[in-house]
Amino acid sequence: MNDQIQDFFEKSLVENHIDNELYQTYSVKKGLRNEDGTGVLVGLTKISDVVGYKIQDGEKTDDYGSLYYRGINVEDIINGQRKEKRYLFEEVCFLILFGYLPSYDEFEKFKKVLSDRYELPPHYLEANILGFPAKNLMNKLQQEVLMLYGYDDDPDNTSIIETLNKGIDLLAKIPSIVCYTYQTKVHYFDEKSLVIHHVQKDLSIAETILSLLRNDGKFTQKEAEALDIALVLHADHGGGNNSTFTNVVISSTGTDIYSSVAGAIGSLKGPRHGGANLAVKKQMENVIEEISLDATDDQIKMIINRILDKDFNDGSGLVYGIGHAVYTLSDPRSKMLSQICEELAIEKGRHQEYLFYKRFGEIAVQEIYQRKGIHVCTNVDFYSGLVYNMLNIPSDLYTLLFVVARTVGWIAHNVENKLYSNRIIRPATKYVGTLKDYQPVEKRK
Ligand SMILES: CC(=O)SCCNC(=O)CCNC(=O)[C@H](O)C(C)(C)COP(=O)(O)OP(=O)(O)OC[C@H]1O[C@@H](n2cnc3c(N)ncnc32)[C@H](O)[C@@H]1OP(=O)(O)O
Ligand SMILES: O=C([O-])CC(=O)C(=O)O
Numbered sequence: 001m002n003d004q005i006q007d008f009f010e011k012s013l014v015e016n017h018i019d020n021e022l023y024q025t026y027s028v029k030k031g032l033r034n035e036d037g038t039g040v041l042v043g044l045t046k047i048s049d050v051v052g053y054k055i056q057d058g059e060k061t062d063d064y065g066s067l068y069y070r071g072i073n074v075e076d077i078i079n080g081q082r083k084e085k086r087y088l089f090e091e092v093c094f095l096i097l098f099g100y101l102p103s104y105d106e107f108e109k110f111k112k113v114l115s116d117r118y119e120l121p122p123h124y125l126e127a128n129i130l131g132f133p134a135k136n137l138m139n140k141l142q143q144e145v146l147m148l149y150g151y152d153d154d155p156d157n158t159s160i161i162e163t164l165n166k167g168i169d170l171l172a173k174i175p176s177i178v179c180y181t182y183q184t185k186v187h188y189f190d191e192k193s194l195v196i197h198h199v200q201k202d203l204s205i206a207e208t209i210l211s212l213l214r215n216d217g218k219f220t221q222k223e224a225e226a227l228d229i230a231l232v233l234h235a236d237h238g239g240g241n242n243s244t245f246t247n248v249v250i251s252s253t254g255t256d257i258y259s260s261v262a263g264a265i266g267s268l269k270g271p272r273h274g275g276a277n278l279a280v281k282k283q284m285e286n287v288i289e290e291i292s293l294d295a296t297d298d299q300i301k302m303i304i305n306r307i308l309d310k311d312f313n314d315g316s317g318l319v320y321g322i323g324h325a326v327y328t329l330s331d332p333r334s335k336m337l338s339q340i341c342e343e344l345a346i347e348k349g350r351h352q353e354y355l356f357y358k359r360f361g362e363i364a365v366q367e368i369y370q371r372k373g374i375h376v377c378t379n380v381d382f383y384s385g386l387v388y389n390m391l392n393i394p395s396d397l398y399t400l401l402f403v404v405a406r407t408v409g410w411i412a413h414n415v416e417n418k419l420y421s422n423r424i425i426r427p428a429t430k431y432v433g434t435l436k437d438y439q440p441v442e443k444r445k
Helices: 003-016 020-025 076-082 088-098 104-115 125-129 135-151 158-187 205-213 222-232 244-252 257-269 276-291 299-307 332-347 353-373 380-390 393-418
Strands: 047-055 059-069
Touching: 047 125, 047 244, 059 076, 059 088, 059 332, 076 222, 076 332, 088 104, 088 158, 088 222, 088 244, 088 393, 104 158, 125 135, 125 158, 125 205, 135 158, 135 257, 158 205, 158 257, 158 276, 205 222, 205 393, 222 380, 222 393, 244 257, 244 353, 244 393, 257 393, 276 299, 276 353, 276 380, 276 393, 332 353, 332 380, 353 380, 380 393
Parallel strands: none
Antiparallel strands: 047 059
16 A cells, blocks of 8 residues: 555545434435335336335334245245256246246247357457456456457447347356356466366256366256256346346446446455355355364354454454345245255265354354344355355356356346336435635645
């Protein structure tokens, strides 16, 4: 840090302090939240419903969570399909994008539309991925999405149908981009062999990811099914989550879809949002190193309190993987991922690790209740990293898999907003400073 910048900054803090009370005085909705913690209503949607509490007689009551895609409970989607085992994510993409479950024929056509677009443009891999290795793959993916703008003959066409068309192209191409940027990274920075397989059109998106990441290209049906379900569980979460809203805010200016998706990826990277899956991994590694998998409940309680006291882990005071802006008593996605995680853990001889996570989550929820008096729950990111780890997916890719899944939600909300809202998003801020005269330099302090 440059000392001069530090000095200017400290002076500016004295000059420009804003009292916290003023937020109340002017009824500012910090974080776009109402006083009871519920989100400020900024839109209408028919895409998904995130239900985390009840409102009874105007009062918020905590409740068990549920998530609906186009009115269908996600739990039913997953349980209804577990017999068939393939392409559930693609079916959910169709549902989210078009609002209804496809017929057999429509689904076959949609799968073909997607797989015909898996392939990257000629020389794209050599020029943009192999030629430009990067250490942070989320930032790299933002660049890649912006790079695709240059390969589009009509990139600034922001009509609704073109937005949908370009969005489906991104949905189809992001999985291989993600895998190739990872392979390039480990080749250049970790001195591993370079493994680049061709994409295969007959594979689902989950299968494509596993095949591109494995040296031998092989995976089991159970592994593909677990990843497929994880993608389904991350596909959409209403219009209020930070990355989806970011994408809609950017798009409301009339800019291109590549800019909106790149912005949304930047939002998702943050550890309070999609980056939490990576933050959970680091947190749990630190915790296990400190107290071991054999730790007693009291030891877990102690380390959680150290985290909350900003005395352990990254000093943020946050227990990653716990808490949610909407869910209170439970996040239904965490429940489903916990089940998949346990099945995989038993199969891979890692049940003790799963059970440690479970105890840690339960104790964290109790401790946060003790200290803050609020009901929190394990969220979607608490178990997702452990699931990916059991699938031998490297941690570099955890948040990128969230992008693979959530791109469909971003596109659907983008299109819905263009169709029905279509107004530039422009809230207000209140100026609470004083008015001052311009001072000539010799009179300044
Ligand atoms: C895909 C997703 O985005 S899921 C969320 C992933 N993020 C994480 O796992 C990070 C950890 N969790 C969090 O940071 C938060 O719970 C969030 C960002 C998810 C939600 O934040 P908010 O809606 O602001 O939480 P909420 O209003 O319930 O917070 C109330 C209080 O509890 C605290 N709190 C909530 N969750 C946590 C947590 N995991 N660890 C410590 N304190 C917490 C808040 O800091 C706040 O404290 P304060 O009143 O002293 O400022
Ligand atoms: O809804 C939110 O705020 C965060 C979340 O869980 C998601 O985007 O999946």
